[in-house]
Amino acid sequence: MTVDKHALRRKYLQERDKRLRPDGNDQYLRLSGRLARYLDDPHTPVTARPPRTDHVTVAFIGGGFAGLATGARLKEAGVTDVRIVEKGGDFGGTWYWNRYPGAQCDTASYVYLPLLEETGHMPSEKYAHGPEILEHCRRIGKQYGLYDHALFHTEVVDLEWDAARSRWIVRTNRGDAFTACFVAMGTGPLHVPKLPGIPGIEDFRGHSFHTSRWDYDYTGGDDTGAPMDRLAGKRVAIIGTGATAVQCVPHLARACRELYVFQRTPSSVDVRDNRPTDPAWFAEIATPGWQQRWLENFTANQTGSLDVEDLVMDGWTDIARRVRTRIAALPAEDKTLERMLEAFEDSDYEKMAEIRARVDAIVHDPETAGRLKAWYRQLCKRPCFHDEYLQAFNLPGTHLVDTDGRGVERITATGVVAGGREYPVDCVIYASGFEVGTDHTRRAGYDLTGRDGVRLSDHWAAGMRTLHGIHVHGFPNAFHVQPTQGANLISNIPHNLTEAGRTIAVTIKHALEHGHTEVEATQQAEDAWVELLLSGAGSLLGSPDCTPGYYNNEGVDPGLRGRLNVGHPQGAVAYFAYIAQWRDSGAFEGLEFR
Secondary structure, eight states: OOOOOHHHHHHHHHHHHHHHHTTGGGGOOOOOGGGGGGGGGGGOOOOOOOOOOEEEEHHHEEOSHHHHHHHHHHHHHOOOOOEEEEESSSSSSSHHHOOOOOOOOOOOOHSSSTTTTHHHHHOBBSSSSSHHHHHHHHHHHTTTTTSSSOOOOOEEEEEEETTTTTTEEETTTTSSSEEEEEEOOOOOOOOOOOOOOOTTTOOOSSSSGGGGGOOOOOSSSOOOOOOOOGGGEEEEEEEOOOOHHHHHHHHHHOOOOOEEESSSSSEEEOOOOOBBOOOHHHHHHHHHTTTHHHHHHHHHHHHTTTSSOOOOOOHHHHHHHHHHHHHHHHEEEESHHHHHHHHHHHHHHHHHOOOOOOHHHOOOHHHHHHHHHOOGGGGGGOOOOOSHHHHHSSSSEEEEOOTSSSSSEOOOOOOSEETTEEEESSEEEEEOOOOOOOHHHHHHSSOOOOEEGGGGHHHTTSSSSTTTBBBBOOOOEEEEEETTTTTTOOOHHHHHHHHHHHHHHHHHHHHHHHSSOOOOEEEHHHHHHHHOOOOOOOOOOTTTSSSSSSGGGGGOOOHHHHHTTTTTTTOOOHHHHHHHHHHSSSSOOOOEEE
């Protein structure tokens, strides 16, 4: 395939420039005041309970994969009183809230779902659907006794270090004020819904909801795939064409009288090729230690390691396979960093050309097909994989409203305006995603007050500073479970979380067994880790020349704060190997136990 690189780069930059906005993340609305109704839980009623004023060994904030994986490892380490505090009505995190039709993981179930080997669960499909993922979360909670002390429909509002007693005071919106020897936080990047800042958004007099709070009472059907029979005569608008819309649009297209898909930036939509899991095949691979081997294999492939068998074989690892093939074909004297980066770029151009050609092959109307093509590098925005999304635009009732990068102009009492035209609709569905680039304390909903009254928001005012992405100097007995400043493996977030959970459990177990009441990263260790992070070349993910999205802070240069939102300079494989050796050594270098 011959590619005019200069012309393609110009096209990519033109498309980026259409979408650049000076307000960055400020273009989105927080769900407060009259918009707070979009946060209501449609799944589980809130039940009254008395405030808790007791004490636990570990409090974990967040009941998604991070809390479940860490809680499981703590239970295995002998810590019996682990309390998970979760704002939803059950475990699941993102998967508790995301029950829109068609929801499923975009990374293969065998590496995405944590603790498969420990629970003995065989995913039913290569890419499991939402109900199965939610049930797996409940399975982990039950198997490890994590329901025993859990507080659901509860949000932490403040964490304060009590130096006199070497413990944290945890305060919540339910009047709780209990204490914990240790706190860990896994509030994640995908749990605070956001709305686009469209004028008139509060004026609409029809029905509206966010995809993370899908209203089946209005649409009919359920998250298991039952037809949404109450939409048969409805005109529905969905605003957003990211990963969520890619999954739910086919279901809406079959259910609505008219569906209007409002697009600012098209997603790249590659083949998903989902299939049921063959039990005989699974029995062959599920030997002791199988999931850890698969995790390491996926990471090695997706990050471009050479001479590694690809066990997962999916869209995430496809570019890596292409790059390996190109590098292997280079003469020995040409295998320089410059030529390897060129091989990566060429493979990306080739891959995106194939994805655009796929649109032409599937979508019947040439004009619609042209507007569904993604003109950017694959990792500028989250890659999508689906075998029904593009086909939905062949249905007579499905209409793509492409805004050529400008977005929706306004919302009226009766419809949505784009390109100077009003589209009357009965329902508006916001597939506008979650807050990602906003400050940690805004997304978490609370701040930490550590040693000597220092707040985490102040400590991180110039950017995140940690040791290993887990520990923060000045905040003893507090642990963070998230990807940044660790592996930063964006293609399989749960791998980051499970490794952090292992590390935290080992650290707390060591403290308890040796009678230590405090553990804290030293200032020297934190500074050295940050210096190491800044020594790297940064991330190829969502670079400034990309079209705006949450991978690149909506196209706004975040300065040093952005430069600190990286992972280990040698990549995810190096970080995972390092942190495993670090915790297995028992030396806990960089931590001070008191």
